[in-house]
Amino acid sequence: MLTLRLALRNVLGTGIRAWLNALIISLALVVATWNQGLVSGMDEQAAQAAQAIEFGGGQYWQEKYDPFDPLTLDEAHAPLPPALQALVDDGRAAAVLVLQGSIYPRGRMRSILLKGIDPGQPILDFPTAKITADGGELPALIGGRFAKAAGLARGDSVTLRWREPGGAFNAQDAAVAHVMSTTVASIDSNQVWLPLAKLQEMARLPGEATLVVLARGTPPPPAPPGWTFRDADYLLRDLRELVKAKSYGRTIFLVIFLSLGMLAIFDTQVLAIFRRRREIGTLVALGFTRGQVIRLFTLEGALYGFLAVILGALYGLPLLWLQARAGFPVPTGTEDMGISIGERIYPAYSAGLILGIVLVSLLVTTVVSLLPTRRIARLKPTDALRGRMS
Amino acid sequence: MADEKLIRTENLVKIFPMGSSKVTALNRVTLSFQAGEFAGLVGPSGSGKTTFLNIVGTLDAPSSGSAFVLGRTVEGLSHREAAWLRNRSIGFIFQTFNLLPVYTAYENVEFPLLLLKTPAAQRRKMVMDALDWVGLADRARSRPAQLSGGESQRVAIARAMVKKPPLLLADEPTANLDAENSHHILQTMEKLNRQLATSFLFATHDEKVIGYLRRKITLVDGRVAGDENCRARGAEGTEPC
Numbered sequence: 001m002l003t004l005r006l007a008l009r010n011v012l013g014t015g016i017r018a019w020l021n022a023l024i025i026s027l028a029l030v031v032a033t034w035n036q037g038l039v040s041g042m043d044e045q046a047a048q049a050a051q052a053i054e055f056g057g058g059q060y061w062q063e064k065y066d067p068f069d070p071l072t073l074d075e076a077h078a079p080l081p082p083a084l085q086a087l088v089d090d091g092r093a094a095a096v097l098v099l100q101g102s103i104y105p106r107g108r109m110r111s112i113l114l115k116g117i118d119p120g121q122p123i124l125d126f127p128t129a130k131i132t133a134d135g136g137e138l139p140a141l142i143g144g145r146f147a148k149a150a151g152l153a154r155g156d157s158v159t160l161r162w163r164e165p166g167g168a169f170n171a172q173d174a175a176v177a178h179v180m181s182t183t184v185a186s187i188d189s190n191q192v193w194l195p196l197a198k199l200q201e202m203a204r205l206p207g208e209a210t211l212v213v214l215a216r217g218t219p220p221p222p223a224p225p226g227w228t229f230r231d232a233d234y235l236l237r238d239l240r241e242l243v244k245a246k247s248y249g250r251t252i253f254l255v256i257f258l259s260l261g262m263l264a265i266f267d268t269q270v271l272a273i274f275r276r277r278r279e280i281g282t283l284v285a286l287g288f289t290r291g292q293v294i295r296l297f298t299l300e301g302a303l304y305g306f307l308a309v310i311l312g313a314l315y316g317l318p319l320l321w322l323q324a325r326a327g328f329p330v331p332t333g334t335e336d337m338g339i340s341i342g343e344r345i346y347p348a349y350s351a352g353l354i355l356g357i358v359l360v361s362l363l364v365t366t367v368v369s370l371l372p373t374r375r376i377a378r379l380k381p382t383d384a385l386r387g388r389m390s
Numbered sequence: 391m392a393d394e395k396l397i398r399t400e401n402l403v404k405i406f407p408m409g410s411s412k413v414t415a416l417n418r419v420t421l422s423f424q425a426g427e428f429a430g431l432v433g434p435s436g437s438g439k440t441t442f443l444n445i446v447g448t449l450d451a452p453s454s455g456s457a458f459v460l461g462r463t464v465e466g467l468s469h470r471e472a473a474w475l476r477n478r479s480i481g482f483i484f485q486t487f488n489l490l491p492v493y494t495a496y497e498n499v500e501f502p503l504l505l506l507k508t509p510a511a512q513r514r515k516m517v518m519d520a521l522d523w524v525g526l527a528d529r530a531r532s533r534p535a536q537l538s539g540g541e542s543q544r545v546a547i548a549r550a551m552v553k554k555p556p557l558l559l560a561d562e563p564t565a566n567l568d569a570e571n572s573h574h575i576l577q578t579m580e581k582l583n584r585q586l587a588t589s590f591l592f593a594t595h596d597e598k599v600i601g602y603l604r605r606k607i608t609l610v611d612g613r614v615a616g617d618e619n620c621r622a623r624g625a626e627g628t629e630p631c
Contacts, residue, residue: 002504006490013492282488285449286549287477287505289470381449382440385484 003292007299011307018307021268025261025308025361030316032254032357037320037347038328039250043243044348047236052125053184055235056094057216060084060227065098065210070113073100074163077208081224084212092218094121095209097199101162103192105150112190114162116199116209123215126187130178133195139177143188147179154179160192164204172202258361261308262368269301269372280376281384294373301369305362323347396557396589397423397446401455404441404612415441417612418455423591425556428583429605430592438612439593440561446591447480447559448472460556477505481550481588485562487542489534489549495521495541496530499548506553520552521545524578540571544578551582558582561593569598576602 011018051057065076080088080095087093097116102109117124119132131139140160142152152158154176161171174194182188200206212227214220223229273280283293327344404416416438423429431439444450445457448464449472457464460479467475476482481502489498499520503513521527524544534542543563550558560579564572580602582588592599600606608616621629 009492278486278488279490282484282490284473285447285476285482285484285488286502287473289473291469292473382444385449385488 003296003299007296007303010296011300011303017268018304019311021261021264021304022307022311024264025258025304025365026312026316028254028257028261029308029312029357029361030319031257032361033312033316033349033354034320034323034347035250035254036247036353036357037324037349038345039243039247040350040353041324041346041348042246043240045345046239046243049183050186050236050239051216051232053182054124054187054213055232056123056213057218058214058220058229058231059235060093060212060214060223060229062210063226063228070100070111073098073113073210077205077210078226079207080209080212081227083221083224084227087214087218087221088118088212091122092215094118094123094213095196096211096213097196097203097205097208098210099162099199099203101160101192103150103161104159105152105156110150110190112192114160114199115191115193116196117193118196123213126182126184127178127180128193130180131193131195133198137175138172138194138198140174141178141180141193142176143185143191144179144181145185145188146190146192147176149189152176152179162203170202258364262364265301265304265365266368266372268304269297269369270375272300273297273372273375277379277384278387280379281381281386284381285385290377294370294376297373297376298366298370302362302366304369305365308361308365309358320347320349324349395422395458396425396427396460397421397591398458399442399446399455400457402442402445402452402457403454404438404445404450405453414612416445416452419609419612419614421607421614421617423589425589426583426587427605428580428590428603429607430594430599430603431607431609432595432600432603433609433615434595436611437609439595439609441612442609443559443561443591443593447482448475477502478553479555479557481553481555481558483543483546483550483558483560483563485565487534487539487546487566489537489542489545491534494531494533495526495537495545495548498534498545499552502549502553508553516552517548520548523551523582524548538571539567540574543567543571543575547575547578547582551586551588554586555588557589557591559591559593562596563592564594564596564599572596572598 062076062078064072066072077097084093084095088095094117099114100111101114102111117128119128119130121128128141131141133139137157140158147153156176157173158176159171160174161169164170174192180188196209200208220229220231280293283296284290288296324347327346329344399419399421402416402419403414406413406415419438419442431442433439441450445452445464446459448459448467451465460475462471462475464472490501493501496517499517500513503516508516518527518530521530524547526541526544526548529537529541534545537545543566558579563579564575567575576599579590583590592603594600603620605619606616607614
């Protein structure tokens with residue numbers, strides 16, 4: 001207690017220098033928290049968007065379906081087994097048929113994926129209702145990115161070409177019924193969404209689907225033979241990996257920033273030991289052991305960490321709270337990185353995140369404060385009293 | 391080995407390495423001091439006065455020989471035991487006062503009692519008594535930077551005597567003070583010695599201090615060159631130092 005009291009007095013006694021050191025560390029803390037919060041928010045938002053718009057509560061895949069191998073698509077479809085059909089009929093799942101195809105906007109061929117989905121499906125949160133067939137031209141739903149890349153707009157007509165099961169090519173014109181704005185790039189890029197029944201009819205695959213998306217919160221029944229269930233964790237793993245990779249990058253940034261703060265403490269400690277040799281000698285003469293002196297100086301350094309936490313809480317918490325409410329505008333081009341995020345990222349700060357960063361900072365501050373005190377262990381009290389270094 | 395004398399040294403030797411050579415600061419010094427003495431080590435710079443004080447104060451260990459202080463063998467003490475002995479039984483007064491700069495006069499004097507874990511009420515009384523003794527009760531809230539040299543040294547004396555140690559070691563206590571303050575300080579110390587029976591051992595070459603001593607040990611080149619009892623100021627009998 002005495003050591004702590006003395007340490008506190010010594011730190012506060014240095015006046016503006018103490019607060020400058022604390023300010024530097026607090027900046028590192030706040031920026032680190034903001035940074036990690038941004039990654040967490042991105043992760044959370046992306047996962048939620050991906051689940052709401054693409055993955056649902058998991059998917060049953062036809063056994064030959066491999067989303068990373070378009071060549072499997074010719075055979076990756078099968079009639080819906082009764083168990084899955086029942087889910088679809090109950091409105092707890094949506095069937096999707098995926099075929100490889102191409103379009104010819106402005107006379108240029110583009111490879112695409114033709115995806116059939118029931119326009120009235122309630123499972124995935126994107127405007128499938130816009131492709132309700134009304135007996136006129138085949139309605140197609142495309143994403144904003146694809147529309148921009150292919151030079152298509154609402155009302156445009158485009159020729160679709162696909163391969164039938166026998167191997168023959170077939171083609172039909174479709175009208176762009178709606179251009180959707182979505183944060184999930186994987187339902188947008190090079191994809192044309194059509195009414196499921198129409199696509200089944202066009203491809204001569206009545207009642208068949210490539211995958212079945214389960215509604216969120218629905219307990220998944222066992223996968224029927226020939227189908228594989230992929231849960232949300234499996235479907236989100238690429239996304240998680242991507243976020244993790246970004247998190248590593250940000251951690252390096254955090255380490256660099258924190259190191260600058262620690263350098264300030266290290267420097268202060270080294271200087272303090274040098275300037276306060278006589279005081280060290282006096283403390284020893286008054287009955288302090290070397291261990292107590294080392295503890296005192298270490299505590300002084302660690303107190304900068306505590307001051308930084310207090311200071312950081314004073315200005316950082318309101319700032320972080322505001323940021324979490326207002327969000328952070330996503331820079332142009334981020335949407336093409338493969339992460340489904342909205343126009344703004346809303347950082348997510350958990351108690352664990354804040355506590356973790358605070359604890360790591362306090363630990364690192366203490367260790368950094370301890371390192372220069374090894375000098376004290378070598379310092380002879382008689383030399384210290386005369387203001388000399390041993 | 392326990393010893394009834396306050397301090398006893400036998401063939402005390404202290405050698406300091408100085409680059410590739412060695413300097414003998416104390417050369418077979420054998421001395422003893424009784425409780426209640428007001429004694430001083432005098433001699434030119436480099437004669438070994440401070441070294442002797444440091445060893446007796448358990449801040450340093452001898453190269454060879456023995457030093458017994460308050461019944462304890464200095465060379466056999468661990469760091470912790472030495473700190474404990476200094477904390478309980480030895481008071482230090484330095485040439486440069488060595489007050490803790492962030493503490494007030496009151497807190498500086500209180501510091502040794504905090505180390506001794508003295509209860510708060512008793513501590514307050516002891517601190518105020520000590521400040522009263524040195525005539526600085528009214529400066530209790532002042533910080534060292536706000537005190538004059540004389541006042542600082544009086545606070546240092548209060549800090550050294552607040553725990554009522556049997557032994558006070560003073561290394562050139564008047565070197566940074568003017569004549570008036572020096573006499574004031576020395577009178578305070580003399581009063582302490584008489585009224586509280588605190589033993590004083592000085593290291594000094596200041597004639598003003600020497601004038602107050604009742605025993606003068608002269609050190610030259612680390613050896614005892616003289617040891618004489620002197621008449622206390624105002625007393626009759628022996629010659630003044």
